[in-house]
Amino acid sequence: MSAAVRVKICGVNSPVALDAAASAGADMLGFVFFPPSPRALTPADAAALGALDTGGAERVGLFVDPDDDAIEAVLAALPLDVIQLHGGETPERCAAVRARFGLPVMKALGVSSPSDLDALAAYAPAVDRFLLDAKPPAGAELPGGNAAAFDWSLVAGRAVPRPWLLAGGLTPDNVARALAETGAPGVDVSSGVEKARGVKDPALVRAFVAAAKGN
Numbered sequence: 001m002s003a004a005v006r007v008k009i010c011g012v013n014s015p016v017a018l019d020a021a022a023s024a025g026a027d028m029l030g031f032v033f034f035p036p037s038p039r040a041l042t043p044a045d046a047a048a049l050g051a052l053d054t055g056g057a058e059r060v061g062l063f064v065d066p067d068d069d070a071i072e073a074v075l076a077a078l079p080l081d082v083i084q085l086h087g088g089e090t091p092e093r094c095a096a097v098r099a100r101f102g103l104p105v106m107k108a109l110g111v112s113s114p115s116d117l118d119a120l121a122a123y124a125p126a127v128d129r130f131l132l133d134a135k136p137p138a139g140a141e142l143p144g145g146n147a148a149a150f151d152w153s154l155v156a157g158r159a160v161p162r163p164w165l166l167a168g169g170l171t172p173d174n175v176a177r178a179l180a181e182t183g184a185p186g187v188d189v190s191s192g193v194e195k196a197r198g199v200k201d202p203a204l205v206r207a208f209v210a211a212a213k214g215n
C-alpha cells in the first residue's frame, strides 16, 4: 500500500481558512510572508493565527529571498515547523537558513523544461524537501500562487532526491489525476481552493483534501 498523500494548503491567512484546512486533515498549512501577495501575513497576523489549533498540521512559513531578520521577526510571532524558500535562493543560502534557524527547509523550484530539474542535485544536500511548481506566467506579479500548472509529464516517475510536493494550478477536480500521472508523494494548493484571490473557500479546501487523499 502506498504512503498517504501529504497535502499543503498554502496562503492560510484567516482563522476561517486555518480551521477549514486543519479540520479537513491538511498536513501542512502555508503562511505567506511576502508583502505583495494578497495572502500575505504580517507578524502580528501570524501571532493571532499561531494561537489556533492546527490539528497537528505543520506550520510552513513561506518567504521570498528573505534576510535573516525577516525570518527572525516571524519566528518571534509564530513558531514554524518548516521554512519554504520561494525566491532565487542559492543552495548556499538554503543551507545557511537551515543552519541558522535549525528548521527543515523546503525549496521551491519552477519547472517548465526537463533541464529545470537538473537543479535538484545541487540543492539536495542543502534542503529537506522540494516543492515543484509552475514558473510564474509572463506578467505575473507573484513568484507563486498564480493558478498556473506545468507539464506534469516532466516529473512523472522522476526520482526526486528529497520528499516533495507537486504544486501549480491544482484544484479539487484535477488533483487526483495529477497524483496518478506524476506519482507525487504530496501536493500543494493555493488558488484552487479560493473563492476570490487571497480568500480561501472552506468547501473547496475540504474537497481538495478529500480528493487528494482519496476519500
Ligand SMILES: O=C(O)c1ccccc1NCC(=O)[C@H](O)[C@H](O)COP(=O)(O)O
Pocket: 010, 011, 030, 032, 034, 037, 038, 039, 040, 062, 064, 086, 131, 133, 142, 143, 144, 145, 146, 147, 148, 149, 167, 168, 169, 170, 188, 189, 190, 191, 192
Ligand atoms: O501564494 C502566494 O501568494 C505566493 C506569493 C509569493 C511566493 C509564493 C507564493 N505561493 C507559493 C505556493 O506555495 C503556492 O501554493 C504554489 O505556487 C501553488 O499556487 P497555486 O497555483 O495558486 O495553487
